[in-house]
Amino acid sequence: MLLRALVAFVALPGVFAFTVPIALAVASGRTARRLPLAALLIALGSSLLLWCVRELYVAGRGTLAPWSPPQHLVTSGPYGFSRNPMYLAVVTILAGWWILWDSRTLLIYSVVLACSFHLRILIAEEPWAARTFGAEWAAYRARVPRWLI
Secondary structure, three states: OHHHHHHHHHHOHHHHHHHHHHHHHHHHOOOOOOHHHHHHHHHHHHHHHHHHHHHHHHOOOOOOOOOOOOOOOOOOHHHHOOOOHHHHHHHHHHHHHHHHHOOHHHHHHHHHHHHHHHHHHHHHHHHHHHHHHHHHHHHHHHHOOOOOO
């Protein structure tokens, strides 16, 4: 299962939060700016992302990938204050890249990806959680906000 978790991490947030934005920035030829703030956001987002992956692996007995989902509803760690902290982590990382390179392309990419996350949650993830975890999901959903508020 550890190998599945690593592959899922590289294939999903690794691509969307790191590979694509860095490739977009390098292709644009823009110079890095505001390094301290950008580094702080990237570090905070990355730490939160790794914490989420750990919780899914340890508490959920699964991965972040739809092909190997958690077997148990994860409500611990960052999932105690947001039902979707992993997406918040990715958006925080993307904000760091956007600030670093001050790129309109990265801003648009970030907004499109955030909207895609929200739609995925509404269309696929929440209905799956309701079917899979039933009353436990309903209680968690009533107690913890989708995002932060």
